Amino acid sequence: MASEKSRVLVLGGTGYLGKRLVKASLRQGHPTYVLQRPENCMDINKIQLLLRLKKHGAKFIEGSLSDHESLVHAVKQVDVVISALSSSDISTTATKLQLKIVAAIKDAGNVKRFIPAEFCIDPARHVHDLEPAKTLNVRMMDVRQAIVEANIPYTSIAANCFAGYFVPNLCQLGSLLPPKDNKVSIFGDGNAKAIYVDENDIATYTIKTIDDPRTINKTLHLMPPENIRSQNELISIWEKLTGKKYERSTISGIDYLAIMNGADAIIQFGITHNYPIFYEGGYLKSFELKEGDKEATKLYPDVKYTTIEEYLKRYAQVTSRITSEKSRVLVLGGTGYLGKRLVKASLRKDHPTYVLHRPENCIDINKIQLLLRLKKRGAQFIKAIHTGRVLHRASKDLEPARSLDLRMMDVKKAIVNAKIPYTSVAANCFAGYFVPNLCQLAILLPPKDKINIFANGNAKDMRRRETWEGRREVSKL
Numbered sequence: 001m002a003s004e005k006s007r008v009l010v011l012g013g014t015g016y017l018g019k020r021l022v023k024a025s026l027r028q029g030h031p032t033y034v035l036q037r038p039e040n041c042m043d044i045n046k047i048q049l050l051l052r053l054k055k056h057g058a059k060f061i062e063g064s065l066s067d068h069e070s071l072v073h074a075v076k077q078v079d080v081v082i083s084a085l086s087s088s089d090i091s092t093t094a095t096k097l098q099l100k101i102v103a104a105i106k107d108a109g110n111v112k113r114f115i116p117a118e119f120c121i122d123p124a125r126h127v128h129d130l131e132p133a134k135t136l137n138v139r140m141m142d143v144r145q146a147i148v149e150a151n152i153p154y155t156s157i158a159a160n161c162f163a164g165y166f167v168p169n170l171c172q173l174g175s176l177l178p179p180k181d182n183k184v185s186i187f188g189d190g191n192a193k194a195i196y197v198d199e200n201d202i203a204t205y206t207i208k209t210i211d212d213p214r215t216i217n218k219t220l221h222l223m224p225p226e227n228i229r230s231q232n233e234l235i236s237i238w239e240k241l242t243g244k245k246y247e248r249s250t251i252s253g254i255d256y257l258a259i260m261n262g263a264d265a266i267i268q269f270g271i272t273h274n275y276p277i278f279y280e281g282g283y284l285k286s287f288e289l290k291e292g293d294k295e296a297t298k299l300y301p302d303v304k305y306t307t308i309e310e311y312l313k314r315y316a317q318v319t320s321r322i323t324s325e326k327s328r329v330l331v332l333g334g335t336g337y338l339g340k341r342l343v344k345a346s347l348r349k350d351h352p353t354y355v356l357h358r359p360e361n362c363i364d365i366n367k368i369q370l371l372l373r374l375k376k377r378g379a380q381f382i383k384a385i386h387t388g389r390v391l392h393r394a395s396k397d398l399e400p401a402r403s404l405d406l407r408m409m410d411v412k413k414a415i416v417n418a419k420i421p422y423t424s425v426a427a428n429c430f431a432g433y434f435v436p437n438l439c440q441l442a443i444l445l446p447p448k449d450k451i452n453i454f455a456n457g458n459a460k461d462m463r464r465r466e467t468w469e470g471r472r473e474v475s476k477l
């Protein structure tokens with residue numbers, strides 16, 4: 001029997017929240033579609049993610065936000081549209097994209113529910129924030145106004161603070177991981193309470209609303225009671241979990257705002273967005289529910305939400321369980337396309353496996369989540385490099401590829417000169433880059449209509465195999 005649940009289209013389905021919305025929609029039994037933009041066809045990580053979502057049951061609809069007709073066509077195939085596009089872009093681009101979606105839904109005329117890309121502190125209650133955060137709230141309200149004027153049934157999700165951005169770093173700036181040196185900055189007296197929500201729970205609650213008449217043309221407020229915490233409370237929970245004690249120093253409101261001087265626009269946005277959360281006692285007051293307001297945990301008591309304690313546990317260091325006598329392996333670039341596969345393969349073969357953890361990773365939410373997944377499988381993270389055996393690869397080609405090969409050979413020479421035992425891995429063609437596209441250029445997915453054949457199409461790229469000395473064939477080993 002065909003599913004009677006609404007068909008859902010997620011725009012931005014490969015984003016940080018978007019992929020969670022796709023999975024939650026599938027878990028709740030909705031036929032679920034992801035907009036597949038032409039730009040995605042060139043990104044190997046997005047393609048791999050789309051394949052994983054497909055495995056979960058997602059289907060794809062081709063379309064582009066810059067092609068109105070394609071968007072209308074996509075929207076017409078579903079009942080519910082969820083926009084998970086980034087809306088914290090402080091340029092006007094994000095707003096323009098949202099308005100394009102509104103226009104397409106209006107023209108399609110069939111959508112029963114639209115969830116706009118908000119998923120933050122309710123902009124209706126925060127239009128008086130400081131600039132530049134204020135502008136963003138005002139723009140979100142403009143999108144809401146356009147939705148209302150187009151008579152599109154909608155639900156706004158006031159998700160409050162994504163836990164991943166605020167909780168593990170104990171609200172510190174410049175990192176998404178727990179502070180290492182046992183020192184934390186306290187904003188004001190550290191007692192202002194904010195609302196922190198697990199991103200998977202945000203997706204679960206969002207999908208719950210789409211067929212629920214109680215949430216039509218309303219804002220759903222996500223306020224898990226256990227997760228309404230002050231910064232001091234967050235720190236105490238982490239201290240209890242880790243047995244550490246943090247030295248707390250206070251940052252006054254004036255010093256906090258001074259961080260904006262000369263800072264990037266995105267930092268300025270972050271500072272002014274967070275200022276009312278940490279410094280203005282009125283923040284929580286603005287969340288007092290008024291008549292007609294809907295709160296997620298009350299509306300859906302069946303959802304077991306993730307508490308702050310549970311969220312933080314993922315970040316606590318695992319005590320070394322490594323007993324294997326096998327070589328310890330350090331993977332540099334362990335969050336890359338190949339790197340994460342090397343980490344997993346090494347763990348599968350019971351090697352104590354380490355990933356070099358660069359400071360740059362600390363500010364990338366997707367890398368942090370990937371590191372957490374690798375940690376769950378047993379990987380450990382280190383900052384220092386211990387060189388044991390180095391795995392290295394090399395190849396020969398025409399210019400300009402040849403220059404790259406020569407540089408790789410320079411590295412190889414340096415390894416040999418330094419008397420470092422090494423193995424070069426001639427992996428040949430990564431299937432993901434050559435096989436699904438049938439070797440076509442500028443696309444990573446199967447070609448839709450015509451196909452280019454290179455020469456007679458019978459070459460098998462066996463040249464080098466005949467010439468390399470000392471080579472070892474993996475399949476024979």
Ligand SMILES: NC(=O)c1ccc[n+]([C@@H]2O[C@H](COP(=O)([O-])OP(=O)(O)OC[C@H]3O[C@@H](n4cnc5c(N)ncnc54)[C@H](OP(=O)(O)O)[C@@H]3O)[C@@H](O)[C@H]2O)c1
Nearest residue numbers: 012013014015016017085086087117118119120160161162
């Ligand atoms: N409350 C909080 O603390 C908090 C924190 C972060 C985010 N948010 C909110 O959560 C929502 C989603 O944010 P996110 O961080 O998940 O976003 P994200 O990871 O940046 O993903 C946005 C997705 O939008 C699509 N996209 C990007 N540029 C596009 C373009 N030019 N045209 C069309 N599509 C484009 C891409 O997906 P495809 O390639 O699949 O199309 C991209 O993966 C936003 O509303 C944001 O404000 C809230």
